[in-house]
Amino acid sequence: MRHVAIVGSGPAGYYTAEACQKQFGDQVRVDIIDRLPVPYGLIRTGVAPDHQSIKGVSRRYEATALSDNVRFVGNVTVGIDVTIAELVGLYDAVVLATGAPADRPLGIPGDDLPGVVGSAAFVGWYNGHPDFAGLAPVLSGPGAVIVGAGNVALDVARVLAKTGAEFTGSDIVGHALDSLGAASHENITILARRGPHQIAMTPKELGELGHLERAIPHVDPADLPPEAEDAALEPGLRKSVTHLRNFATLDAADKPITIAFDFYAMPVAVEGDGKVERVIVERTAIDAEGRANGTGETYVIPAALVVSCIGYRTPPIDGVPYDAKLGRFANDEGRISPGLYAVGWARRGPTGTIGTNRPDGFMIAEQIAVDTPDDYGKQGRAGLDLLLRDRNVDVVTFRDWQKIEAAEIAAARDGSPREKFTSIDAMLAARGN
Numbered sequence: 538m539r540h541v542a543i544v545g546s547g548p549a550g551y552y553t554a555e556a557c558q559k560q561f562g563d564q565v566r567v568d569i570i571d572r573l574p575v576p577y578g579l580i581r582t583g584v585a586p587d588h589q590s591i592k593g594v595s596r597r598y599e600a601t602a603l604s605d606n607v608r609f610v611g612n613v614t615v616g617i618d619v620t621i622a623e624l625v626g627l628y629d630a631v632v633l634a635t636g637a638p639a640d641r642p643l644g645i646p647g648d649d650l651p652g653v654v655g656s657a658a659f660v661g662w663y664n665g666h667p668d669f670a671g672l673a674p675v676l677s678g679p680g681a682v683i684v685g686a687g688n689v690a691l692d693v694a695r696v697l698a699k700t701g702a703e704f705t706g707s708d709i710v711g712h713a714l715d716s717l718g719a720a721s722h723e724n725i726t727i728l729a730r731r732g733p734h735q736i737a738m739t740p741k742e743l744g745e746l747g748h749l750e751r752a753i754p755h756v757d758p759a760d761l762p763p764e765a766e767d768a769a770l771e772p773g774l775r776k777s778v779t780h781l782r783n784f785a786t787l788d789a790a791d792k793p794i795t796i797a798f799d800f801y802a803m804p805v806a807v808e809g810d811g812k813v814e815r816v817i818v819e820r821t822a823i824d825a826e827g828r829a830n831g832t833g834e835t836y837v838i839p840a841a842l843v844v845s846c847i848g849y850r851t852p853p854i855d856g857v858p859y860d861a862k863l864g865r866f867a868n869d870e871g872r873i874s875p876g877l878y879a880v881g882w883a884r885r886g887p888t889g890t891i892g893t894n895r896p897d898g899f900m901i902a903e904q905i906a907v908d909t910p911d912d913y914g915k916q917g918r919a920g921l922d923l924l925l926r927d928r929n930v931d932v933v934t935f936r937d938w939q940k941i942e943a944a945e946i947a948a949a950r951d952g953s954p955r956e957k958f959t960s961i962d963a964m965l966a967a968r969g970n
């Protein structure tokens with residue numbers, strides 16, 4: 538029997554559990570530990586609330602969670618309730634699937650002014666993550682500036698621009714729906730430090746901006762490279778660029794909200810009297826290596842909200858080797874040290890789709906098979922249970938989560954799949970006795 542502890546119940550965690558089941562059959566016991574009382578990580582609090590089809594993958598994780606040899610151990614913080622060294626002592630393999638939930642800092646003067654938020658915080662706010670439920674972003678004023686040209690920037694722009702009715706069928710939390718419905722920025726600017734050919738936005742997600750009720754995307758035709766150069770692009774990117782070419786033909790005056798793509802533009806400072814009032818932007822030029830360099834030409838964009846969507850970092854855990862430059866655990870193809878592994882974004886950084894984490898999980902399961910003997914005599918979950926009981930840790934089981942989920946479904950507004958609890962206390966209370 539192999540005992541495996543997975544830290545983090547997001548996609549990487551559940552795909553690893555599924556892979557361990559496939560690899561070891563009934564000769565494995567998997568405990569999935571999460572600091573929240575609710576599972577699914579990025580699926581619950583990262584994927585946009587109006588992208589329910591993507592969130593549907595949680596049903597697959599539920600099937601894994603409900604199998605006999607997999608347990609959810611919620612409301613347990615590794616590093617506080619139990620240490621990594623203790624887990625490594627108890628389990629044959631400990632897999633860190635903690636994702637990359639921390640914002641990469643913008644690193645420019647004024648980035649600490651009220652009104653500057655990272656995408657983890659902003660996305661967490663509208664998705665009901667308990668850490669960010671109290672964020673209260675500024676939703677009206679001279680404008681919103683979004684930094685970055687990836688899919689998260691698109692999520693943020695779309696959520697800022699949508700009407701209340703456009704969230705029908707989504708599970709955006711009530712506090713965000715109410716605030717967004719009551720106010721909106723008329724000028725939303727997406728700052729891309731490079732050009733249309735260097736965006737990290739995928740075509741389906743970019744195309745959505747062209748179908749919003751009260752907002753219209755705008756691209757300056759002068760920023761578009763000659764059309765003939767599109768032929769050399771990878772097909773997905775070529776489709777995205779085709780969307781940008783279409784956006785360049787639209788009339789921004791047609792709808793009250795404009796989502797303007799500002800290419801070759803990087804923020805160099807955020808200014809304001811005690812809060813964000815403007816962003817100083819420097820025009821860039823791309824060098825032969827494809828890097829964006831400042832040209833010295835600057836201009837001002839009035840703004841009350843700045844959302845930086847420039848990528849994420851994995852928070853370090855005491856005692857675990859960490860690569861500060863890359864913002865993730867130091868690892869060799871997932872191996873950190875004997876008995877300790879990293880998977881998903883905690884292993885390779887915040888890239889790829891949800892499904893990219895599946896092969897990651899299978900790779901780690903194969904490594905565990907190679908690295909660990911069949912039966913090493915470790916205590917596994919029995920040892921963890923004793924230790925957590927001794928420390929009076931209030932563990933949330935998958936059955937408890939199902940009660941929390943039932944309460945969220947019961948509280949849903951019309952047309953919405955659920956109304957999420959946004960505090961840990963409310964989640965624990967909903968589980969009952």
Ligand code: NAP
Pocket residue numbers: 588643684685686687688689690692729730731735736737739742803804829846847848849887888889890
């Ligand atoms: P991303 O795809 O890596 O995009 C980050 C963007 O930020 C890039 O445009 C990058 O520009 C820019 N950037 C980085 N540092 C910057 C700086 N200091 N100043 C200005 N701009 C900077 O990251 P993401 O949008 O956070 O997405 C993370 C992953 O999740 C991606 O794989 C994404 O596709 C995925 N995702 C998918 C969906 C979906 O499928 N619906 C939704 C959300 C996220 P450079 O290219 O110049 O570095």
